[in-house]
Amino acid sequence: MKTNDVIFQTVAKVVFFMIIFFAVRIFFAGHYYPGGGFVGGLLTSGAIVLLLLAFDMKTVKKGLPIDFKCLIGLGLLFGAGTAAGSLLFNVPFFTHAYDYFQLPLFGKTSLHTAMLFDLGVYFVVIGVTMTIIQTIGESE
Amino acid sequence: MEILMCMIAGLLFAAAVYLMLSKSLLRIIIGTGLLSHGTHLMLLTMGGLKTGTVPVLGENAAAYTDPIPQALILTAIVISFGVTAVFLVIAYRAYQELGTDNMDQLRGTESDD
Amino acid sequence: MINLPILPILIPLAAAIVLIFLSKSVSAQRIVSVIASTATVISAIIVMAKVKSDGIQTVDMGSWPAPFGITLVSDMLSILLVLTASVITLCVVLYSFRSIGSGRENFYYYPIVQFLLLGVNGSFTTGDIFNLFVFFEIMLMSSYVLIVIGGTKIQLRESIKYILVNVISSAIFVIAVGFLYSVTGSLNMAHISVRISEIGSEPIITVLAVLFLIVFGLKGAIFPLYFWLPGSYAAPPAPILALFGSLLTKVGIYAILRTYTLFFYHDQPFTHDILSMLALLTIVAGVIGALAYRDVKQILIYNIIIAVGILLFGIATMTEESIAGTVFYLIHDMIIKAGLFLLGGIMIYIAGTSNLNKMGGLIRQYPSLGWTFLLASFALAGIPPLSGFTGKLLIVRSGFAESEYVGSIIVLLSSLAVLYSVINLFMAVFWKTPETPLPDVKKRTGLLFVPAAALVVLSVLYGVGTEAVYPYVMQAVDALIQPEIYIDAVLKE
Secondary structure (H helix, E strand, C coil), X not given: CXXXXXXXXXXXXXXXXXXXXXXXXXXXXXXXXXXXXXXXXXXXXXXXXXHHHHCCHHHXXXXXXXXXXXXXXXXXXXXXXXXXXXXXXXXXXXXXCEEEEEECCCEEEEEEHHHHHHHHHHHHHHHHHHHHHHHHHXXX | CHXXXXXXXXXXXXXXXXXXXXXXXXXXXXXXXXXXXXXXXHHHHHCCCCCCCCCCCCCCCCCCCCHHHHHHHHHHHHHHXXXXXXXXXXXHHHHHHHCCCEHHHHCCCCCCC | CCCXXXXXXXXXXXXXXXXXXXXXXXXXXXXXXXXXXXXHHHHHHHHHHHHHHHCCEEEEHHHCCCCCCCEEXXXXXXHHHHHHHHHHHHHHHHHHHHHCCHHHHHCCHHHHHHHHHHHHHHHHHECEHHHHHHHHHHHHHHHHHHHHCCCCHHHHHHHHHHHHXXXXXXXXXXXXXXXXXXXXXXXXXXXXHHHHHHHCCCHHHHHHHHHHHHHHHHHHCCHHHCCCHHHHHHCCCHHHHHHHHHHHHHHHHHHHHHHHHHCCCCCHHHHHHHHHHHHHHHHHHHHHHHHHCCEHHHHHHHHHHHHHHHHHHHHHHCCHHHHHHHHHHHHHHHHHHHHHHHHHHHHHHHHCCCEHHHCCCHHHHXXXXXXXXXXXXXXXXXXXXXXXXXXXXXXXXXHHXXXXXXXXXXXXXXXHHHHHHHHHHHHHHHHCCCCCCCCCCCCCCHHHHHHHHHHHHHHHHHHHCHHHXXXXXXXXXXXXXXXXXXXXXXXXX
């Protein structure tokens, strides 16, 4: 079944980036406002699914040459690594460190180790959802 | 409000049980989804509803919502998301391999290979 | 180092992460698996030594003080079970090299085993009831993958039933935790215990006790809820079966032991009578299955159910002696079940079938396998001085002391039934003349045999060295019989 979906494909290319930026925005909002790694990850994978719908799996794989299973491992590495960092400082596991920094462009920003953990969650969610969708989608 | 929520949770459970007792594998999976929704609603109700404001201890500490049930639900939602995904993929594979999604034909304990 | 109790959980997690990246190279996966499993065993031994000398170890995760945050608690019971689980996993990993097949090895078998160990060790260690649910889910999720890995028809068919049963029990678990939270206002197990003893024996607590019994009973396979176990456990190959049979149901039993000694000990005439009745029915159901089947896997699987019944009877009697017996028997049963399933796997591999009627005569070519299996059978039945004896003796003696005559006699008779069923198995597989003569070529089983035999030897040592293990077990029992020890250690009052 080959349909001519040129409008869909053109729109998808633009909307993809909009969703990605919104996902990043949601991800960084996560610490004080609604949002975070889980939602951000779901949004990002939603964007990739949109590409999968507009194009086929081969094209998307060419454009995004990522092994999503490795992404799960990477995410877990971030998560466990952040938590295990507390082993080095001999404080209880998962202890959270944070401070305020004066960054150029952003102004006064609070940076947390929890954000690194959230980054891990973000990667794991993308990895998991994309692996599921690819596994089911591939066999068709 | 709590009573209403309990009734809705009960309704979801009833629907889930009905679906899980049907023969089609897909309906069973939708049933497990409803079951976990009912559970989460129940969990939310357990913490008490409408007790004031957001689940953050602010300056007026008299009014806040208990954050624990919400944290528990968040965890439970993520877990049920994962389990449902695994279940769906395995059901799909089983449908491909066994050629049926009818539970009647998946009966028995004898080994066939 | 204050994070010591976390190590037996963290090492499998780290190993699993590394193994995900190594999915292309099987030999690298094997090496990392063995190193990680050994490291887990060593860390468990270190923690055990620490618990022995300094008492219960706790870690408040994220530096949140005890009743508010999640606390990991390594008391003697936890760490003994963690150590046993880690040793079993090491042996199963070694056994898997030659038996699991490259198809499964390439599809994330080793990382999933590490995730399973992470879930099991976490369930044993955690001191937070909702965290227990989370670790249960990690364990179950790994078991969903392990039961279906390889994707044969029977595995797919059974995995659907297995997942469905466990999804339902997880939902009930969450509801039970929700109820418990709304009644006590806490999730920390020590804190819940304090709150419940303030409330006393309200009917709602009894309802909760039964709700938790249903949840853990579904995982631990007690009488009316064991129906899913024989079918599901027979589906996967021997090493996975050994992991399931020795670890998964025992986590359910551990949870019952923990909750019924820490939370629900106020209304004993009701709750513990139910438990005792269910225990005896479980034993009877298991015995019927073990005697009825003519299949290696099924006979051993029904022996799991018998052991679950005996353990529950020990918990239901609820005296210091019976709890000591339960702990002894729990550790014994984990080791010996893993050993028996691995030996059974070798037998199935040699004969090419698990049907007793088609097997026979293996003793001629595989004498060491035969005698090891016989030794393991005797240990399972509890013949002194082997390891099953101490636990059973303590359970039965305390049963008689509490005038639970019927129950104690059923436990004693069940030992005879167990002995009969496994000796029957031994006779059919090793002694009987086979219908079709065995091929002259001997299959190589050396690398399969070593880990299985190691578990049996460990079990024998555990039986002979009961005196040496006794102080450790009694330290575990003290914290169970006197919840104050556990509570004080966690809440640091």
